[in-house]
Amino acid sequence: MKNEKIINEMVQKLLSGDRRMAARLITLVEDEAEENHEAMKQIYPHTGKAAIVGITGSAGSGKSCLIDHLIRKFRQQGKTIGVVAVDPSSPFSGGAFLGDRIRLQSHSSDDGVYIRSMASRGYLGGLTRSTHDVIRIIEAMGRDIVIVETLGAGQDEIDVIHIAQTCVVVTTPGMGDEIQALKAGLMEIADIIVLNKADLDGANTCIKNLQASLSITSFEEGEWVPQVIPTVAVASKPEDIRGIDELVSGILEHQKYLHISNALERVKFERVEQELGLIFKDELQKIIFKGLKGTGKKKKYIKSILEGKNDPYSVVEEILGSYLITDGERRNG
Amino acid sequence: MKNEKIINEMVQKLLSGDRRMAARLITLVEDEAEENHEAMKQIYPHTGKAAIVGITGSAGSGKSCLIDHLIRKFRQQGKTIGVVAVDPSSPFSGGAFLGDRIRLQSHSSDDGVYIRSMASRGYLGGLTRSTHDVIRIIEAMGRDIVIVETLGAGQDEIDVIHIAQTCVVVTTPGMGDEIQALKAGLMEIADIIVLNKADLDGANTCIKNLQASLSITSFEEGEWVPQVIPTVAVASKPEDIRGIDELVSGILEHQKYLHISNALERVKFERVEQELGLIFKDELQKIIFKGLKGTGKKKKYIKSILEGKNDPYSVVEEILGSYLITDGERRNG
Numbered sequence: 191m192k193n194e195k196i197i198n199e200m201v202q203k204l205l206s207g208d209r210r211m212a213a214r215l216i217t218l219v220e221d222e223a224e225e226n227h228e229a230m231k232q233i234y235p236h237t238g239k240a241a242i243v244g245i246t247g248s249a250g251s252g253k254s255c256l257i258d259h260l261i262r263k264f265r266q267q268g269k270t271i272g273v274v275a276v277d278p279s280s281p282f283s284g285g286a287f288l289g290d291r292i293r294l295q296s297h298s299s300d301d302g303v304y305i306r307s308m309a310s311r312g313y314l315g316g317l318t319r320s321t322h323d324v325i326r327i328i329e330a331m332g333r334d335i336v337i338v339e340t341l342g343a344g345q346d347e348i349d350v351i352h353i354a355q356t357c358v359v360v361t362t363p364g365m366g367d368e369i370q371a372l373k374a375g376l377m378e379i380a381d382i383i384v385l386n387k388a389d390l391d392g393a394n395t396c397i398k399n400l401q402a403s404l405s406i407t408s409f410e411e412g413e414w415v416p417q418v419i420p421t422v423a424v425a426s427k428p429e430d431i432r433g434i435d436e437l438v439s440g441i442l443e444h445q446k447y448l449h450i451s452n453a454l455e456r457v458k459f460e461r462v463e464q465e466l467g468l469i470f471k472d473e474l475q476k477i478i479f480k481g482l483k484g485t486g487k488k489k490k491y492i493k494s495i496l497e498g499k500n501d502p503y504s505v506v507e508e509i510l511g512s513y514l515i516t517d518g519e520r521r522n523g
Numbered sequence: 524m525k526n527e528k529i530i531n532e533m534v535q536k537l538l539s540g541d542r543r544m545a546a547r548l549i550t551l552v553e554d555e556a557e558e559n560h561e562a563m564k565q566i567y568p569h570t571g572k573a574a575i576v577g578i579t580g581s582a583g584s585g586k587s588c589l590i591d592h593l594i595r596k597f598r599q600q601g602k603t604i605g606v607v608a609v610d611p612s613s614p615f616s617g618g619a620f621l622g623d624r625i626r627l628q629s630h631s632s633d634d635g636v637y638i639r640s641m642a643s644r645g646y647l648g649g650l651t652r653s654t655h656d657v658i659r660i661i662e663a664m665g666r667d668i669v670i671v672e673t674l675g676a677g678q679d680e681i682d683v684i685h686i687a688q689t690c691v692v693v694t695t696p697g698m699g700d701e702i703q704a705l706k707a708g709l710m711e712i713a714d715i716i717v718l719n720k721a722d723l724d725g726a727n728t729c730i731k732n733l734q735a736s737l738s739i740t741s742f743e744e745g746e747w748v749p750q751v752i753p754t755v756a757v758a759s760k761p762e763d764i765r766g767i768d769e770l771v772s773g774i775l776e777h778q779k780y781l782h783i784s785n786a787l788e789r790v791k792f793e794r795v796e797q798e799l800g801l802i803f804k805d806e807l808q809k810i811i812f813k814g815l816k817g818t819g820k821k822k823k824y825i826k827s828i829l830e831g832k833n834d835p836y837s838v839v840e841e842i843l844g845s846y847l848i849t850d851g852e853r854r855n856g
Binding site for chain 2: 276466471503
């Protein structure tokens with residue numbers, strides 16, 4: 191097919207690290223274009239090799255500044271980086287304050303850094319699924335490390351965090367932020383807990399609280415025990431910046447642990463399982479809503495529900511009944 | 524059927540306002556029990572009459588305190604209330620500080636107030652869909668007003684907000700919180716913007732900023748223009764509490780607007796449309812994953828993807844092909 195050939199040429203360019211082609215392919219994801227599936231099919235076999243690091247924490251916790259430092263350190267080690275900013279308040283997303291934005295844009299002249307925001311527009315296929323695809327595209331560019339920045343609130347975000355192999359949860363002293371994080375279930379998914387702004391009052395109490403909550407958690411033999419790392423990502427004097435090397439080491443140590451234990455296999459399995467589920471849902475809904483659309487049935491169904499003559503559960507049963515093959519009838523695939 | 528009869532008895536109790544029955548039916552939602560569908564089918568016709576008010580804003584913005592005041596005011600007006608707390612950090616969810624929790628529990632002795640947290644556990648069918656069902660159950664109890672409290676971050680949360688007829692966005696002075704809210708797209712969905720903690724420094728600037736951003740937005744003739752209401756929900760002296768009456772008036776005014784214009788029809792239509800979509804997705808996935816499960820095919824598919832021999836898009840196409848009836852074959856339902 192002609193289409194397949196054009197997409198193949200696009201994917202070849204992507205594999206050679208072409209940034210503009212990455213942007214074009216990501217636009218296909220955003221638009222849920224027909225070509226997206228063909229492109230993802232061809233991209234898929236070239237993915238799964240990058241280290242995927244999730245950085246999560248509430249707005250204002252300093253995630254973007256930490257990522258800025260991480261980019262510099264990893265670049266010094268010769269590693270290529272991709273950043274996917276899912277947090278709409280992130281400077282990487284074009285939001286936040288001018289100063290931040292300018293500082294982060296300094297990476298834009300470095301070919302070894304590819305930054306992409308997921309906040310610029312709606313995603314027809316859902317944010318989580320689109321984020322999956324965007325990460326795969328960046329992996330196919332041959333990046334060594336892909337950093338995913340999320341806000342750490344809401345189910346979608348938790349789903350996104352599950353994509354990450356190493357999950358860094360960022361919290362700050364004061365305002366009971368570490369308690370909020372505990373409550374939101376963020377600690378359970380943390381491989382590394384960063385207490386940023388560790389120069390603020392109450393930092394020591396916070397670290398003690400975090401370590402106390404870890405000490406009452408039971409870990410199995412050989413299981414990874416989350417590290418607590420205090421950091422200062424912003425300071426008026428550069429020498430007051432703290433904890434960045436420790437964070438880099440922590441991430442690399444955790445990656446090493448994943449490779450030595452068989453935990454990486456499990457994380458990769460779960461990632462594919464999640465992707466399969468999301469694609470399933472979307473494709474099915476598309477097919478069935480398309481079937482409804484032409485006939486004006488959907489509107490009729492909704493109206494009958496609003497008039498109290500029907501309910502959505504019965505409607506779904508009815509439509510499914512006419513579209514799905516029963517197990518008895520099912521073709522042998 | 525016997526099951527149908529038992530559920531009918533349960534639903535009858537719910538319709539009479541039985542709180543314990545509401546809790547039992549909500550448990551069916553949480554468990555995605557088989558009986559849930561039958562229950563929701565019977566509950567559905569008795570819903571759609573309550574005013575649904577969404578209160579959204581970041582953790583610490585004082586949403587729960589505002590809701591506490593709203594409950595008191597609406598109760599004084601003789602209205603019955605339901606509260607659905609989707610925010611895991613909400614005192615309504617059993618989190619937050621002891622003082623808050625005790626104050627809010629004072630409503631528990633009032634039969635006219637039914638409070639339910641969505642944060643206590645995972646929801647198999649997804650948080651948004653479960654929240655839909657829980658709101659319908661509370662509506663069926665005959666509540667006049669259902670308040671939905673969310674954190675206002677993440678796609679799931681935005682979806683939940685769309686359930687609300689009147690959407691109140693809560694922000695606070697300082698920390699650029701109002702800018703964050705603007706960026707997160709919260710302002711576009713706000714019918715009422717509350718600046719809580721209006722006794723703090725910078726409140727006046729905040730109000731000016733908010734009003735300025737509204738003044739550059741163009742509204743159509745007859746369209747609702749969001750109100751900006753400064754409030755003080757917590758104060759050491761009760762006489763320093765401010766803006767609560769204005770907030771109550773604002774909510775009632777917006778509800779009146781919805782009834783007079785045909786906007787309410789649209790909001791209700793969209794709500795059912797979203798519900799239909801969510802139920803569709805879940806039911807389809809359930810059916811197909813059930814089909815895969817027995818055969819151990821799912822694991823085989825994931826392994827083949829991990830080995831680079833296949834990709835999720837092709838797998839979905841293959842499975843769908845064997846389950847779906849093509850348009851030509853389709854039974855005439």
